[in-house]
Amino acid sequence: MSLLRAKIPDVFNEPACEKNRGKDAKARKKGCSKPLTPGAAAGGCAFDGAKIVLQPITDVAHLIHAPLACEGNSWDNRGAASSGPTLWRTSFTTDLTELDIVMGQGERKLFKAIREIKEAHRPPAIFVYPTCVTALIGDDIEAVCKRAAEKFGLPVVPVNAPGFAGSKNLGNKLAGEALLDHVIGTVEPDDAGPYDINILGEFNLSGEFWLVKPLLDRLGIRVRACIPGDARYFDIACAHRARAAMMVCSTALINLARRMEQRWGIPFFEGSFYGITDTSEALRQISQLLVKKGADSEILGRTEALIAEEEAIAWKKLAAYRRRLQGKRVLLNTGGVKSWSVVHALMEIGIEIVGTSVKKSTVEDRERIKQILKDDNHMFEQMAPRELYAMLSEHKADIMLSGGRTQFIALKAKTPWLDINQERQHPYAGYDGMVELVRQIDLAIHNPIWRQVREPAPWDCQPAVREELPRTKSETATLHVVQEFAGTTADDFGAC
Template sequence: MSSLRAKIQDVFNEPACEQNRGKDAKARKEGCSKPLTPGAAAGGCAFDGAKIVLQPITDVAHLIHAPLACEGNSWDNRGAASSGPTLWRTSFTTDLTELDLVMGRGERKLFKAIREIKEAYGPPAIFVYPTCVTALIGDDIEAVCKRAAEKFSLPVVPVNAPGFVGSKNLGNKLAGEALLEHVIGTVEPDDAGPYDINILGEFNLSGEFWLVKPLLDRLGIRVRACIPGDARYLDIASAHRARAAMMVCSTALINLARKMDQRWDIPFFEGSFYGITDTSEALRQISRLLVNKGADPEILGRTEALIAEEEAIAWKKLAAYRPRLKGKRVLLNTGGVKSWSVVHALMEIGIEIVGTSVKKSTVEDKQRIKQILKDDNHIFEQMAARELYAMLSEHKADIMLSGGRTQFIALKAKTPWLDINQERQHPYAGYDGMVELVRQIDLAIHNPIWCQVREPAPWDCQPAVREELPRTKSETATVQAFKKFAGTMADELGEC
């Protein structure tokens, strides 16, 4: 546990984080996470965060050393996609029981599980995750992993991020520390070249990185490792030979990018593949870094030619949507890199941003939003469900872009909604991804169902009262006879 405390302290003192540098020594020790309220949902624990970062490594066996429920709570919680191996989709757990805990059989059961995975699946590596239970009883995960690696001649990586140590974001960074300590730099590639790069913090959600990689391929740029989206173990192990890196999600893996720069002189920048302008700028930045590291400067000209060609195609496709969406108002309830990259992308086609959340955004993210919107009134840290509903029901926005947890607020307010977070079904990165995002927004806003659901319900419509027509003499006689018969029956029933 002493080594874990040292890692956590190192993460809290992250010098590459602008927000962290602005704190005093005491505040820096407390970290970035807000204090957790007992009994309240914390938005994910450290174990959950570590699993999110590492599970998209597709050919690795991910073994959870814990009771069964820990694995069931975190399995497949992101829509990452694989172009090949499917081993990452198989759940492995030691399934500890109360008897195992009492009798101290946890470490023995872990070693046995590693052996069974090795014999049955033969993966290039096994990642072992302790959780709150196994960390509290003192199982020495690192010792077991080291012994198993020697016994089976197989990399067995301890990912020491039990849930109780902190938030999901802390778990992201501890996962990066595990890669630095046990994986990156352990394999020397025989094909390293001047155009090799790493992409960090890209999860390949809905396969959207596959819309960007062909652009890099056309420029002759090879992605040595995309961490973690659609990654392979050997690619990550040899990632230290890349010449440059792009950071997509700095809140998750900024420590990984900084330490790779320090150890192996791999310069990095933070960019985005959302939107036409940001995608073009990211390609330019990658090319500049490669030239600074010794690549042929002619790549700069090829990059500009590719950008001009792809932008022309994308703008031509978007021309049909511009008159249909110009002036439409969007409420963006997300965070992180999407809080500014998607804002910029939507404003490029004339969509108005009425609000964007910055709950999980860094100081740099917030500065970018202010530069784009030029108005702090459209930025909110966190908006309660009641406030979101009030804003949408008053028709202050034509559509809300958010995650699945807030979709029912929009639906209750009878407002179009589009999933922009990790559960989404469509890729939105790159030039083609931007066109797809605009197409989905257009489909959502102009869906004819909204005209129907906004109509009053049939039971809310009061029918007009029909005036009673005058009765004829025969009709009046019939009514009087029926009333007399009914009265007679009532008297007889009463006597009985």
């Protein structure tokens, strides 16, 4: 716990972002994230954040040293995809019980679990995650991992991010610190080259990175390590020999990018693969950084040729959707890098942004939104469900893009909705991803179901019934009961 207490203030001291460089020394140490406050873990605890960052390392065994519920609540919390190993899809836990805790059997049970995983699965490494329970009872995770590594001859990495330490974002950063302390730089590759790069903060959700990697392959650029999306332990261990890096989600792993630049001189920039313009700009900046680090300048010309070719193909595909989506209004209820990257991507084809959430966005993200939208009137910190419903039911937006937690607000308001968070089923990165995003928006907005659900219900709109014979008292009483049950009156019943 003493190591954790010493690590947390260091994680929040983040001088890498441009906004932070302009602050005085005292303010700079606060970084861009808020320290631990009551209720800070409501959107996900530190353990959850660490698991999100590290679980997509696909050939590693992820062992949760805790009661069973901790692993059950955190497993498979992102829609990351793997092109090969499936060990990361297997759930490992020590499943501590009350008896283990009372009798002090936690460390012994952890050591036994590491041995069983090593013998049954032969992974290249094992990551061990303590949670609130094992951290509070004082199990020495680092000592057990060190002893197991010596005994079994494989890396056993302690990820010291128990849930009570803070929010999910803090857990993201603590996971980056674990990679720096125990993984990156532990293996020397024999094939390092001048065109090697790292991609940081890319989770390969729904296989998104697979739409971008072929572009880099055509330029002769090798991704030494994509952290964490579709990653392998050996690749991450060799990541210190890359020549440049691109930061996709700075909120999660900017501390990792900064420290790698300090230790091994790997320059980085923050970019996005969402949208045509941002994808092209990201490719340009990667090539420029490589040239600055010694690569042949001819890659700049090849990059421009590739961009021109891919942009022409993408714009041609988007031409059919532009006419159908021009002027459509979108409400974006997300955060982080998507709060500005998706905004820019949608505006490229003429879609109007009526609002974008900045709850999980950094100061830099907010500044980018202001530059893109030319003002901050369309930015909102947090919108209550009642306000979201009112905005959508009043038809101030034609579609809402958000995560699964707010989808039912849109559906209740009879408004199209599209998932763009980690649970999404379609990849939206790169040129092809932009076309897919626009296609999905078009399908959602123009789905004929919305016209049907917005029509009056049959019991609200019945054809007039002309009766030649007067009703009896019994018939009249029955009619009033039916009308009251259907929410109509005698005046509007029988009229549309």
